[in-house]
Amino acid sequence: MNTQEINNWQAVHEEVRRRIHARDWKPGDLIPNEADLAREFGCARATVNRALRTLADAGLLDRRRKAGTRVALHPVGKAVLDIPVIRQEIEGCGMAYSYVMLDRITEPAATSQQARLRIRAETPLLHVTALHLADGRPYVLEDRWIDIAVVPDATNAPFDTTSANEWLLAQAPYTHGDIAFSAVALPEMAALALKARPAAAAFRIERNTWDNDRAVTAVDLYFAPGYRMQTQL
Amino acid sequence: MNTQEINNWQAVHEEVRRRIHARDWKPGDLIPNEADLAREFGCARATVNRALRTLADAGLLDRRRKAGTRVALHPVGKAVLDIPVIRQEIEGCGMAYSYVMLDRITEPAATSQQARLRIRAETPLLHVTALHLADGRPYVLEDRWIDIAVVPDATNAPFDTTSANEWLLAQAPYTHGDIAFSAVALPEMAALALKARPAAAAFRIERNTWDNDRAVTAVDLYFAPGYRMQTQL
DNA sequence: CAGTGGTCTAGACCACGAT
DNA sequence: TCGTGGTCTAGACCACTGA
Structure with missing residues (x-):
């Protein structure tokens, strides 16, 4: 059992990252839907949504309605460059x-x-x-x-x-x-x-x-x- | 009066962008807080929050608790580069x-x-x-x-x-x-x-x-x- | 201290799209 | 068609920080 509760979006983010990294969920795998993860983590679906959406923005997940959420085949590295004055x-x-x-x-x-x-x-x-x-x-x-x-x-x-x-x-x-x-x-x-x-x-x-x-x-x-x-x- | 309702975060995002662009709100200006904007636009504060947070991520706004939200002095251009295989x-x-x-x-x-x-x-x-x-x-x-x-x-x-x-x-x-x-x-x-x-x-x-x-x-x-x-x- | 943004929740409705 | 993600809401509490 976990010593840390997963009840904020950053904790969910981290835990999902960890599972991808540990290859519990491999590239191409379908991961549980938001409702199931929310139940598992004991938090609201909106919290899971925020975490997964952030991971998808970062290129680690592919999300499609009805098709569900999959671990990205090619973890596209997105480099954010600051173009300062x-x-x-x-x-x-x-x-x-x-x-x-x-x-x-x-x-x-x-x-x-x-x-x-x-x-x-x-x-x-x-x-x-x-x-x-x-x-x-x-x-x-x-x-x-x-x-x-x-x-x-x-x-x-x-x-x-x-x-x-x-x-x-x-x-x-x-x-x-x-x-x-x-x-x-x-x-x-x-x-x-x-x-x-x-x-x-x-x-x-x-x-x-x-x-x-x-x-x-x-x-x-x-x-x-x-x-x-x-x-x- | 607006012909379009502003009741989703993308509409809020666009409207705030427009005001910055039109110089209603100039660089360095303090803009209304989330609660006021939510009242003005007729939507929930969470919706305004999402829009403003996105704009802050893009570098157009500077947000600090208690100090409020200001239009960024130097709209830092953030270029997101995809690093594909x-x-x-x-x-x-x-x-x-x-x-x-x-x-x-x-x-x-x-x-x-x-x-x-x-x-x-x-x-x-x-x-x-x-x-x-x-x-x-x-x-x-x-x-x-x-x-x-x-x-x-x-x-x-x-x-x-x-x-x-x-x-x-x-x-x-x-x-x-x-x-x-x-x-x-x-x-x-x-x-x-x-x-x-x-x-x-x-x-x-x-x-x-x-x-x-x-x-x-x-x-x-x-x-x-x-x-x-x-x-x- | 008090004002502001940051976040969570529970529930709801909707849009998309795979089957 | 109907499961999934996308989003909105109203309310709540908290964390940070300026005065």
Whole structure:
């Protein structure tokens, strides 16, 4: 008999995890339904539901109405990445943050940006290039395009002391976005700014944000060589 | 007056999102407490709780007992990455999956692996190197170390047709892990296997998995140049 | 101390979907 | 069709934490 009562959802969560881990319930197995588990654990069905739903969100269980709950065949690892404001990421590591704007011009969209933001060729974009530094050393190069038709206030923002990164978060609402991670050989200009060897392998993040199908901004972040993005599973 | 009733947690979720987006509630603002919102929306407090808790998980709200709920100052973007089995990632793209084992030896842990897995120097590890291909083209190189003291069955697994990637998921339970993403210049041997230029920029994933503080396995994945890992925000 | 979020309960109804 | 998960409700108690 158990020395601990299982009467809260975290305890149920833990116990179910334990049974999966101990292979009492193997991948593909059907596990008892919520009502039966609630009876077994001596708690309400809603409590079991919360625990199982959380485990399903984490990818350990597959749940389908009528078909019941099964242990996932392929425990899909879901990594939750926090994408913080760059300033906070740096300060969070105990380093001093500084910022330099390198360039700021308004120009018609290049073909690559047209495709990315799904805009017409003649659309004018505000193009801002800036460098974020940690303890005085180049950390990441920010190459950003802003649709000034969607964010007119950006025209008046200097971006000389506050990065476009932070300004947009505070000023421009968005509904959704997409993000991509890749490795690229540093373009020559980026290498120059980051004080790295040209064509060095750099971690790149491309992000686009949208406000109800109107593109707000697109940004490329080139991290200085050696950058690692980490998380727990 | 609203044409839609707000009587389920998703509707509450959406309405609160809308108010944040419309800047009715600005970053840093205190929003009404759960009981008041429940009264306003005409639903139970538990329903409001579920909606607000979900928004807090997504990083849009900051909640603290007694202090109340505030709109997050820095809407931390949380990207949820699915880390699928490599076979599924390739087949999911509609490409043909194939697999080749390149090497398989048992050797004492190198210093780099000792630190990573927190094991003693003399610990023998099974070292498996393999290539995953999509439509016959090199996709990712898998460089893996397995602690055969923790997973003794691995000694008998040939890994010639089933990748260590899949075998371990099915056979070796784990409790947690960590994962890191970075960009590296391809080591010469990896470049050879991937048929890429040596020192080309490659996307690398390093993953370690643990079973209650015993290291199960460590793996480095070197993706062929051009690989992008994408998700929605 | 007192206000707020966090959770549990028992019961109810509904939506989906396998058979 | 009908079993299963998904959700809502009204009420209750508790845990944390700011004042």
